[in-house]
Amino acid sequence: MRMKISEVQAEIIRLKKERGICILAHSYQAREIIEIADFTGDSFQLSLAAAENTTEEQKIVLMCGVRFMAETVKILSPEKTVFLANPEAGCPMAEQMDKELVEAVKIEYPGYTVVAYINTTAELKTVCDVCVTSSSAVKIVGKIENDNILFLPDCNLGAYVAEKLPHKNIKLLQGGCPIHAVVDVNDVKRAQSAYPKAKLLVHPECVPAVVSLADYAGSTSGIIEHAIKSEIKEFLIGTEMSIAEHLQYLCPDKKFYCLSQKLLCPNMKVTTLVDVLNCVRGTGGEEIVMDSVTIAKAKVCIDEMIKLNR
Ligand code: 13P
Ligand code: SF4
Numbered sequence: 001m002r003m004k005i006s007e008v009q010a011e012i013i014r015l016k017k018e019r020g021i022c023i024l025a026h027s028y029q030a031r032e033i034i035e036i037a038d039f040t041g042d043s044f045q046l047s048l049a050a051a052e053n054t055t056e057e058q059k060i061v062l063m064c065g066v067r068f069m070a071e072t073v074k075i076l077s078p079e080k081t082v083f084l085a086n087p088e089a090g091c092p093m094a095e096q097m098d099k100e101l102v103e104a105v106k107i108e109y110p111g112y113t114v115v116a117y118i119n120t121t122a123e124l125k126t127v128c129d130v131c132v133t134s135s136s137a138v139k140i141v142g143k144i145e146n147d148n149i150l151f152l153p154d155c156n157l158g159a160y161v162a163e164k165l166p167h168k169n170i171k172l173l174q175g176g177c178p179i180h181a182v183v184d185v186n187d188v189k190r191a192q193s194a195y196p197k198a199k200l201l202v203h204p205e206c207v208p209a210v211v212s213l214a215d216y217a218g219s220t221s222g223i224i225e226h227a228i229k230s231e232i233k234e235f236l237i238g239t240e241m242s243i244a245e246h247l248q249y250l251c252p253d254k255k256f257y258c259l260s261q262k263l264l265c266p267n268m269k270v271t272t273l274v275d276v277l278n279c280v281r282g283t284g285g286e287e288i289v290m291d292s293v294t295i296a297k298a299k300v301c302i303d304e305m306i307k308l309n310r
Pocket of ligand 1: 027041042043044119133134135177203205218219220221
């Protein structure tokens, strides 16, 4: 029998309550998934939500996002059963560097504090000192006592941090987000000539030349909050295009334009509402299984981020 979106959503809501499932959705997820989630937000907010805000009855956490996000939930809440809604949802940036490469670079830079963007695998986190997210990177790197920092994998976020903290000696590794990194100054010029009144809000995963033209740079949640609070009525959104769409629902009196059509993350789009339905029915998704040594080692890096973010 055919089902409407609203009927699928109602069934998900019924089953998640019945089965004690907490649904987390990253802000890049489709609107119909955001609507049925218990928590939505940026990478940092989601990692804390599972650890701090789930109820006793919620023994299962379902991540609608990409694999490293589900791994982060498992690391912070190993007693919970954690599922990734669609097993195909990876993050190419998180796969760019492996443990062996980082261990080799560490030998070249002895005495450096290794800072890993949260968009890394659990395995990679085991050889890093502290994690950061886009919303916490400047604050956390600023609080690290050591001025010698090895920042990986995103050289654009790293360059943004280095620009804000000029007293730090930050060595960048050449990784990054294949979606944000391809937006260039010509895209900005094109969009600004089409929408001359719009303010430009961008994610720091964009290249420094684009970030330098922005009126505001910040995480997905930072961009959303900035647009909601602002008196301005028109915005160009320089991050995954779902954010412009969500903002249109959140602020119907304002106008939001996507900075570039290149800003579409296929990995974030692969999860569908039906995937979520199958997961809450117990017939879909992938359970995140990790050995206790990896969990313990990767947790050191994430705990340090939480401590330094206070
Ligand atoms: P946020 O931490 O800003 O949500 O970013 C996650 C991400 O994957 C950006 O591309
Ligand atoms: Fe990864 Fe970029 Fe997609 Fe974010 S937008 S999940 S960093 S590929």
